[in-house]
Amino acid sequence: xxxxxxxxxxxxxxxxxxxxxxxxxxxxxQTLRDQEIIRELEASxxxxxxxxxxxxxxxxERQFKKTRLLKVKLVEKGTGQRIADELGLKLIxxxxxxxxxxxxxxxxxxxxxxxxxxxxxxxxxxxREIVVNKNxxx
Amino acid sequence: xxxxxxxxxxxxxxxxxxxxxxxxxxxxxTPPYTNLFADKTEYLSRDKDPLYPMQWHLRNRGQxxxxxxxxxxxxxxxxxxxxxxxxxxxxSVKVAVVxxxxxxxxxxxxxxxxxxxxxxxxxxxxxxxxPTPPRxxxxxxxxxxxxxxxxxxxxxxxxxxxVAPLAKLMGFNWLENQQYEYWVESHGGAxxxxxxxxxxxSYGFSPIWPVNFDSTDNLxxxxxxxxxxxxxxxxxxIAFVKSAGNSxxxxxxxxxxxSFNINRRRYTPDFIFSADSRDTNKTQxxxxxxxxxxxxxxxxxxxHTTISALSAAESKDANGxxxxxxxxxxxxxxxxxxxxAHGGEFxxxxxxxxxxxxxxxxxxxxxxxxxxxxxxxxxPLNQGCNYTSTFNGTSSAAPVASGVFALILDANPNLTWxxxxxxxxxxxxxxxxxxxxxxxxxxxxxxxxxxxxxxNAADYNFHNWYGFGRANAAKAVKMAKSNRYNPLPPVxxxxxxxxxxxxxxxxxxxxxxxxxxxxxxxxxxxxVQVKLSINHGRDADLAIELISPSGTSSMMLTPRSxxxxxxxxxxxxxxxxxxxxxxxxNDTVLLSNAFYGEPAQGEWTLKVTDTNSGEFxxxxxxxxxxxxxxxxxxxxxxxxxxxxxxIRIYGH
Numbered sequence: 001x002x003x004x005x006x007x008x009x010x011x012x013x014x015x016x017x018x019x020x021x022x023x024x025x026x027x028x029x030q031t032l033r034d035q036e037i038i039r040e041l042e043a044s045x046x047x048x049x050x051x052x053x054x055x056x057x058x059x060x061e062r063q064f065k066k067t068r069l070l071k072v073k074l075v076e077k078g079t080g081q082r083i084a085d086e087l088g089l090k091l092i093x094x095x096x097x098x099x100x101x102x103x104x105x106x107x108x109x110x111x112x113x114x115x116x117x118x119x120x121x122x123x124x125x126x127x128r129e130i131v132v133n134k135n136x137x138x
Numbered sequence: 139x140x141x142x143x144x145x146x147x148x149x150x151x152x153x154x155x156x157x158x159x160x161x162x163x164x165x166x167x168t169p170p171y172t173n174l175f176a177d178k179t180e181y182l183s184r185d186k187d188p189l190y191p192m193q194w195h196l197r198n199r200g201q202x203x204x205x206x207x208x209x210x211x212x213x214x215x216x217x218x219x220x221x222x223x224x225x226x227x228x229x230s231v232k233v234a235v236v237x238x239x240x241x242x243x244x245x246x247x248x249x250x251x252x253x254x255x256x257x258x259x260x261x262x263x264x265x266x267x268x269p270t271p272p273r274x275x276x277x278x279x280x281x282x283x284x285x286x287x288x289x290x291x292x293x294x295x296x297x298x299x300x301v302a303p304l305a306k307l308m309g310f311n312w313l314e315n316q317q318y319e320y321w322v323e324s325h326g327g328a329x330x331x332x333x334x335x336x337x338x339x340s341y342g343f344s345p346i347w348p349v350n351f352d353s354t355d356n357l358x359x360x361x362x363x364x365x366x367x368x369x370x371x372x373x374x375x376i377a378f379v380k381s382a383g384n385s386x387x388x389x390x391x392x393x394x395x396x397s398f399n400i401n402r403r404r405y406t407p408d409f410i411f412s413a414d415s416r417d418t419n420k421t422q423x424x425x426x427x428x429x430x431x432x433x434x435x436x437x438x439x440x441x442h443t444t445i446s447a448l449s450a451a452e453s454k455d456a457n458g459x460x461x462x463x464x465x466x467x468x469x470x471x472x473x474x475x476x477x478x479a480h481g482g483e484f485x486x487x488x489x490x491x492x493x494x495x496x497x498x499x500x501x502x503x504x505x506x507x508x509x510x511x512x513x514x515x516x517x518p519l520n521q522g523c524n525y526t527s528t529f530n531g532t533s534s535a536a537p538v539a540s541g542v543f544a545l546i547l548d549a550n551p552n553l554t555w556x557x558x559x560x561x562x563x564x565x566x567x568x569x570x571x572x573x574x575x576x577x578x579x580x581x582x583x584x585x586x587x588x589x590x591x592x593x594n595a596a597d598y599n600f601h602n603w604y605g606f607g608r609a610n611a612a613k614a615v616k617m618a619k620s621n622r623y624n625p626l627p628p629v630x631x632x633x634x635x636x637x638x639x640x641x642x643x644x645x646x647x648x649x650x651x652x653x654x655x656x657x658x659x660x661x662x663x664x665x666v667q668v669k670l671s672i673n674h675g676r677d678a679d680l681a682i683e684l685i686s687p688s689g690t691s692s693m694m695l696t697p698r699s700x701x702x703x704x705x706x707x708x709x710x711x712x713x714x715x716x717x718x719x720x721x722x723x724n725d726t727v728l729l730s731n732a733f734y735g736e737p738a739q740g741e742w743t744l745k746v747t748d749t750n751s752g753e754f755x756x757x758x759x760x761x762x763x764x765x766x767x768x769x770x771x772x773x774x775x776x777x778x779x780x781x782x783x784x785i786r787i788y789g790h
Contacts, residue, residue: 029418048277071354137280138381
């Protein structure tokens with residue numbers, strides 16, 4: 001196979017093949033292009049990262065790890081700290097904002113905290129954090 | 139209580155003035171860092187840093203850095219004068235590297251690493267202060283190589299040199315455990331990274347769908363960034379420097395979210411390649427990118443400075459003429475790019491970056507079984523395998539730019555992160571001037587999909603591939619030190635100003651649909667965001683342009699992008715839920731820097747074009763088979779609808 005590619009590459013580079021068998025030349029050029037982009041893909045940090053987690057396909061690499069963080073849209077700006085104090089949660093970010101992130105302290109039930117937040121009049125929407133590790137080295 | 143003897147005050151005052159005068163006199167006669175290098179000859183000496191002569195991004199003399207081909211002379215960031223003439227080495231600036239890890243005891247990093255200031259998030263969140271990767275890391279440690287480009291210690295007789303060779307480093311291996319709590323901590327979090335002036339983010343993700351900017355995930359991040367960029371470091375803020383991405387040719391099918399119906403079978407690719415990437419008749423200079431930078435929401439954020447990557451040499455056309463393409467073959471591009479810096483190629487045919495690697499020949503990019511002589515432990519300058527000559531990516535371009543940020547902020551302690559950005563734009567070098575616009579056939583006429591260089595009404599040159607151009611450290615430092623530089627007034631934004639004229643159909647063909655709205659705020663533009671909602675059967679057909687009151691047009695979304703989730707036959711619901719996917723544009727935000735310096739006031743026009751009325755093909759690729767599979771899609775059977783849009787202008 002390698003020899004075939006080399007022969008085609010040589011013929012293509014010498015501009016000989018197109019006059020003889022155009023489709024062979026085109027196929028050879030396509031093979032070379034594909035080899036180049038596969039080589040570059042496999043040399044990329046992103047690809048190596050995927051290999052590092054030792055998976056054969058992206059479908060096996062999922063983590064979908066649920067954390068104790070709850071991301072919340074608030075009815076009123078700047079109410080995050082008050083709601084956190086009220087419900088015994090730790091405010092991670094959004095003190096002055098209309099979105100905030102709370103952490104459910106260890107020993108407390110996350111589902112119960114979600115239910116409390118959903119029932120709270122100052123809260124519009126609650127989403128529990130699911131970590132996907134979607135960011136990769138670039 | 140201390141009693142003053144008023145009679146002695148004049149004498150004390152005179153003494154103090156004398157001491158100050160002596161101090162100034164010393165400063166005038168002895169330039170800083172003469173203990174490190176006395177002059178340019180000594181600065182350039184191999185003895186100072188043995189690998190420095192290979193580091194073409196700092197000083198490009200056409201060297202090949204162990205690749206087959208050399209680069210273009212002077213295609214570099216002009217670091218020499220910044221260091222030698224202006225004597226700025228980044229010493230006062232702390233840089234946080236948010237990445238996969240940081241080998242804090244590496245021989246060429248340790249002198250610049252701040253003790254006890256790094257974090258390890260991988261070890262069940264126990265947060266030790268050592269993010270050194272395991273020695274078994276055969277693929278290399280990305281963060282260690284990134285850090286070397288920013289601040290490998292200069293003039294210490296080992297390794298190479300960072301762009302800011304005395305800047306201080308902290309490492310955060312957030313990529314190993316991407317919880318939001320750790321994100322906050324490592325991105326300007328109080329008491330952890332809020333004293334960093336630069337935070338390097340050589341990471342990203344490549345969505346194949348138009349992301350909702352108003353998701354709780356994204357709004358949390360935006361709010362945090364707005365807070366720290368205005369309040370941290372006594373209001374100097376933090377420069378968040380972000381790699382644009384490596385998806386000019388392909389995107390990852392993140393978490394296998396999309397599957398396609400191929401010959402009645404479910405096909406889930408690992409990667410999705412554009413048609414242009416496999417087209418043997420097209421060079422990169424004739425190709426459109428698979429990913430537009432701003433489709434990743436952090437690249438559409440005002441608070442990130444997005445960097446594209448450059449090669450060591452400009453490409454040539456069939457006749458041997460330079461064709462305007464200095465872009466690295468992989469670099470994501472788009473109107474949200476601010477400037478470009480070097481990321482190189484792959485280090486075999488064409489030069490990659492020379493930087494630090496995990497120490498030892500059992501681990502890292504450089505290790506015993508590698509194919510290049512520099513990386514396999516046999517090269518006389520790398521027998522310990524502590525360095526690599528094959529590092530690349532916008533992952534490299536971002537830290538090179540971070541290094542320049544550090545130099546600017548070191549040169550003048552009164553500058554904010556926005557001033558540093560402003561200086562980078564004002565001093566960047568226009569490159570690739572032979573670039574020709576790229577067109578696509580719509581089925582009823584040609585459409586200019588990538589216009590190339592434009593000059594806006596404030597006289598800035600801008601290109602979606604290069605931003606304002608290639609970073610120039612010497613000019614940037616010179617401007618930063620100049621008394622004539624006027625720092626920017628505080629930032630303001632208009633909030634999102636909505637178009638209220640109702641829906642519009644998007645016709646097939648090159649003419650598109652246009653709608654306009656008026657902005658009344660009297661601001662000078664720094665960046666413009668467009669928030670869009672569009673229902674369309676094939677997102678990849680769409681081109682989105684914004685035209686300013688001054689008549690400048692910016693192509694904010696080039697067509698033939700791999701926004702192809704809407705073409706999948708099955709979307710994995712678990713992945714979709716975790717990733718917040720959507721198949722239409724729904725509160726999707728794009729950002730353009732092309733209007734920098736123009737007046738905000740006046741009529742802004744949005745143009746949306748459906749550029750393809752025929753079949754559209756792209757390719758899936760799986761790692762197990764190493765084969766490309768064509769995915770053929772039909773044209774949308776209904777005209778698309780622009781349902782909602784608004785713009786937000788940041789400026790002063």
